[in-house]
Amino acid sequence: MKADIILGLQWGDEGKGKVVDLLASSYPVIARFQGGPNAGHSIHFEGKSYVLRSIPSGIFRDGAINVIGNGVVLDPMTFRSECEALEAQGVPVRERILISRKAHLILPTHRILDAASEAAKGKSKIGSTLKGIGPAYMDKTGRNGLRVGDVEAEDFMTRLETLRKKHFSVLRQYDYQYDPQTDLAAWLSAIDYMKGFRFIDSEYFINEELRKGTGVLCEGAQGTMLDVDFGSYPFVTSSSTVCAGACTGLGISPHEVGEVYGIFKAYCTRVGSGPFPTELFDETGEELRRKGFEFGAVTKRPRRTGWLDLVALKYAVMVDGVTALSMMKSDVLSGFDKVKVAVAYRIGGKEYRHVPYDTYAEIEPVYREFDGWGDLTCASSYESLPSSFKEYVEFIEAETGVPVKIISVGPDRSQTIVR
Numbered sequence: 001m002k003a004d005i006i007l008g009l010q011w012g013d014e015g016k017g018k019v020v021d022l023l024a025s026s027y028p029v030i031a032r033f034q035g036g037p038n039a040g041h042s043i044h045f046e047g048k049s050y051v052l053r054s055i056p057s058g059i060f061r062d063g064a065i066n067v068i069g070n071g072v073v074l075d076p077m078t079f080r081s082e083c084e085a086l087e088a089q090g091v092p093v094r095e096r097i098l099i100s101r102k103a104h105l106i107l108p109t110h111r112i113l114d115a116a117s118e119a120a121k122g123k124s125k126i127g128s129t130l131k132g133i134g135p136a137y138m139d140k141t142g143r144n145g146l147r148v149g150d151v152e153a154e155d156f157m158t159r160l161e162t163l164r165k166k167h168f169s170v171l172r173q174y175d176y177q178y179d180p181q182t183d184l185a186a187w188l189s190a191i192d193y194m195k196g197f198r199f200i201d202s203e204y205f206i207n208e209e210l211r212k213g214t215g216v217l218c219e220g221a222q223g224t225m226l227d228v229d230f231g232s233y234p235f236v237t238s239s240s241t242v243c244a245g246a247c248t249g250l251g252i253s254p255h256e257v258g259e260v261y262g263i264f265k266a267y268c269t270r271v272g273s274g275p276f277p278t279e280l281f282d283e284t285g286e287e288l289r290r291k292g293f294e295f296g297a298v299t300k301r302p303r304r305t306g307w308l309d310l311v312a313l314k315y316a317v318m319v320d321g322v323t324a325l326s327m328m329k330s331d332v333l334s335g336f337d338k339v340k341v342a343v344a345y346r347i348g349g350k351e352y353r354h355v356p357y358d359t360y361a362e363i364e365p366v367y368r369e370f371d372g373w374g375d376l377t378c379a380s381s382y383e384s385l386p387s388s389f390k391e392y393v394e395f396i397e398a399e400t401g402v403p404v405k406i407i408s409v410g411p412d413r414s415q416t417i418v419r
């Protein structure tokens with residue numbers, strides 16, 4: 001059995017949680033491979049809404065095993081509050097979650113470092129979620145990090161203190177006020193709570209499950225345009241959000257990868273700073289934000305909105321080796337007279353069909369216009385959808401060379417068309 005991967009193709013918030021939840025019934029194992037509590041995967045069903053941060057989106061499915069992989073950075077405090085909220089809803093989290101010993105821990109001082117670093121950047125700040133993601137990955141690659149498995153070590157407290165001291169010495173470079181004891185007691189208590197879960201060598205676990213023929217779905221967070229290598233650097237997150245990130249974040253070989261489900265919104269959004277060629281600053285952009293309820297699931301910040309960017313989408317499809325597309329929030333585009341898609345970038349008077357190295361370049365999108373469409377929320381088959389909408393879908397398929405297999409026409413689990 002191959003491991004299938006689901007990942008975002010834009011700047012995050014594409015609606016991955018909904019698709020994972022939808023597909024989860026066919027996969028006994030769902031594994032998160034990167035990112036941390038900067039993610040906010042929203043799932044809506046039976047009239048209720050849930051936002052998952054570090055926990056894989058298969059958590060609501062009976063019998064599903066949800067693995068937090070080695071590529072994830074885990075904040076025990078967020079993990080605890082997320083688990084407690086789920087437990088209060090009757091979800092047996094301890095039965096359904098396994099945590100990689102090799103996942104790195106986010107400390108309260110990582111969060112402080114994140115805030116101090118962003119404050120020092122002033123106008124050029126990344127717009128980080130301030131969850132300590134960047135500093136935790138810096139400690140990982142700097143070979144200073146603490147991992148989940150370390151909490152079982154006898155000298156854990158000494159190692160923690162060593163890392164905290166290192167953080168305090170870095171913080172001295174910043175003109176930043178903080179309380180060194182912030183959240184320490186709550187964090188240690190959350191570590192104790194976390195010890196009630198099963199820690200595993202997830203690379204052995206996943207490879208063994210694949211060998212036995214178990215379906216494994218690897219769940220990405222953020223999106224390809226936020227990837228540390230291929231995103232709009234430096235306005236990116238600190239992990240590998242691309243397909244290859246599933247291999248390093250779970251310990252599976254590229255030979256083991258099967259389907260790659262690429263998730264994109266029918267338009268584009270972005271939170272935080274950084275280039276966004278198709279961004280709309282007018283009433284249309286405002287309407288997309290209002291209709292799509294485009295506010296960060298984690299930070300509640302208003303998301304920037306714009307038309308679909310096919311140049312960026314095709315780039316993401318290439319980098320990720322996408323085999324099937326899922327188009328989300330198609331219903332949000334209902335009611336517009338005309339719908340636009342960027343098919344090229346004009347830079348310095350010349351047209352380009354690739355994402356430029358210089359992400360600061362003045363980019364003017366070259367648009368193709370489509371006729372708008374009416375309500376889609378009650379559609380139950382592809383055939384019953386308006387012809388102008390189908391023209392939009394089929395244009396995307398022709399441009400990317402990948403079939404759009406899932407179309408979401410509303411927030412509920414049931415408002416999904418699978419082709």
Ligand code: IMP
Nearest residue numbers: 012013038039127128129236237271272
């Ligand atoms: P960080 O990963 O929190 O440091 O944030 C780095 C950049 O990625 C910022 O622009 C964030 O807004 C963005 N970002 C991080 N996580 C997400 C996400 O889950 N969805 C959308 N944007 C995100």
